[in-house]
Amino acid sequence: EESESKSFPMKKLAIVMVGLPARGKTHIARYIARYLNWVGRATRVFNVGNYRREILGASQPAEFFDPSNQEGRRARWELAIKCLDDLILWLKHQHGQVGIYDATNSTKERRKYVKERLETESIRVLFLESVCEDKSIIEHNIMETKLRMPDYQNMDPERAVEDFQARIANYERANETIDDDEMVSYIKIINVGRTIMLHQLTGYLQGKLVSYLMNMHTLSRSIYLTRHGESEYNAEERLGGDPDLTEKGKRFAIKLAQYIHEEFTAQGKELPLIWTSQLRRSRHTVQFIPTHNVCWRALNEINAGVCEGKTLEEVKQQFPKLYEARLKDKLHFRYPGGESYVDVIQRLEPVMLEVERMREPMLIVSHNAVIRAIYGFLIGKRQDECPNLEVPLHVVIKLTPRAYGCEETRIELNVEDNETVDGSRLDSKLNTRCTKPPKQVFF
């Protein structure tokens, strides 16, 4: 009937990183890519340094980066172009939506070239500069990331730092921070985000990016994820509802409290922030941990709509078509009257923003679908990978974000069917005997 295109012809977006070495460009680029992929935008980082290492080999001395070294300059220029070509190819012909060009781009001339190339291809351009003059931060950055690079594989650390600082000095001479006269949209992150400048920046996605960058910090702290203890519905393979914990589930709650005690109190550390859903099985799982917990509605389990309270077998029998549809596309499948994984991810967005913002360690106790989505976010999975991540009951996943990724440990707190767990010295928050019942606050 109508002539219509199936999707809004969104212009592709290139984010062009700018900044001297060891200013966190790669860190920021990956942080953004992780967020965008999780909200469903196909995003990829194109790192010129990797091209150099792959094509020329890792061990180039600082002299290679000396601007007066003609050959070095030409080689670096060619690599930068090859990398940009690949970014354009990906955006234009390989379904990419956002390409992040991760290179120093520290001169006006270079940025002008990049901007013109991208605009010729009808790609929107956003520059993202990290500025940091604090010497101690830069040194810390070098220690934390650069010494682990293949470039310095077999070098003595002191010499490596020196070499890297010489490399920075080579860039510093020609460095030009982005200026309004370049007529570009830019975000400037100053002093690790204490100040952020936005110039000529509009749009929905851009606004979201700024929100995420505002809340980014580089402190390392662990995030502990776990599903609630076994509930009466788990035991029967029933969906949703608001059931209580089984005896086994309660034993998990005790073991969890003991584990948290050992990780924190026993080591003289303050207890972590504790976030649960508003459902009983999740709140009861933290009942033996003697501190407040925040109960988020957004952490409630995926709403199974018409299938709530039914066993998988019943769903299969009563709604065979739904059962099939779900197997085919678990990400987009929405329970009638309920939610899809995409819906869950959307309502989790504000929670994840808060997770990024927090500087304290935290324990999140939630549900299968929700923990999958959160875990996927933290370890950098695409949206479509989230529904199939492995998140068993009675396992704590300890994640520690690092500069370029996330360290993971899984702690199995197995509670055997016939095991008895000694919780006699633990007071339950649910128990009125408890003299000073820690409060639960709801969100």
Next chain:
Amino acid sequence: EESESKSFPMKKLAIVMVGLPARGKTHIARYIARYLNWVGRATRVFNVGNYRREILGASQPAEFFDPSNQEGRRARWELAIKCLDDLILWLKHQHGQVGIYDATNSTKERRKYVKERLETESIRVLFLESVCEDKSIIEHNIMETKLRMPDYQNMDPERAVEDFQARIANYERANETIDDDEMVSYIKIINVGRTIMLHQLTGYLQGKLVSYLMNMHTLSRSIYLTRHGESEYNAEERLGGDPDLTEKGKRFAIKLAQYIHEEFTAQGKELPLIWTSQLRRSRHTVQFIPTHNVCWRALNEINAGVCEGKTLEEVKQQFPKLYEARLKDKLHFRYPGGESYVDVIQRLEPVMLEVERMREPMLIVSHNAVIRAIYGFLIGKRQDECPNLEVPLHVVIKLTPRAYGCEETRIELNVEDNETVDGSRLDSKLNTRCTKPPKQVFF
């Protein structure tokens, strides 16, 4: 069972405006209040100027604002404090969530006082400064807003501008822009938003605010809202579905095209941007307007879930409890398997951000609940007022945002039952005869 508070004890937020006169503080304060109230946060602007006018009367000469005028200073100081007291009262004891303190606050000393007062009351503080050095913009601002103030009711415009500029000069002498050493969170809007600086700013709501401020502009242009023409379901009072237009509805489509022709093409103006939902009745309503239209899924009618396709009578009969519940709380009532008004407002947020961003006139053709929500946003209604706004079929609402509010005209394009409308000279986009069918793009 548990000791639990019903809602998360969110800290109250005070936004403290900063800037010389005629920098758009009141404009920005109202813009923010409009957005926050619409997303359901009780927000109020406390304007010191209004206190002055109410308590001391409107006509104070520029000398009143001279810092060397002791009496004027004391009087202004007392007013400022009274206004701040009321803001605190409202946040702490009258269910207010965000209070906007709209005064110049242009010295460090004043800001220090305000900050300490608020922090003593456990209220979070965010400073929001507008900086603008462009003389022509400031003059334009004076002409557009200040001359209409009660202060200048009976004064000759030229003298009024002079007086107001003298008033500004009095503030300029003591003006201090916000500095990092004040140890506060701030947003600085520079040159009407071309550049925005964020300092020590984190948090979800803060991120949203920045997104809205990024997309704000001060160009005036009209936004035309209308529901689709009468559909086959309207005629039967049936909910939802994806019905076609009736004959009468089609006549409205023709009249709408003629009206748009007269408002734009006939006056030598380019056609407006046209946004519709993805439902037939909305897309078909713009079929005679010879330009592209963008079809947003977010503009689709409220999803009536289990009630889709039913007449009101049937709903009453089959779901008497739902019918009752809806009458009691139309805002929060969610059709089982469908949406509530709150859900609709939430999915409209990105659309409204785009509306704010656009600088061209636009026509939005959507549905009853959705147009109510959009109309409520544009004219500054609270969320709970939206479900009861009057938005009849076959009426175009023309809204023109001004500095402090929104001008409204309603154009009734009545199509009588027995009327014939001559659309012979209009080509339908749905009609294959049409030589160059304008494209519809989907979002």
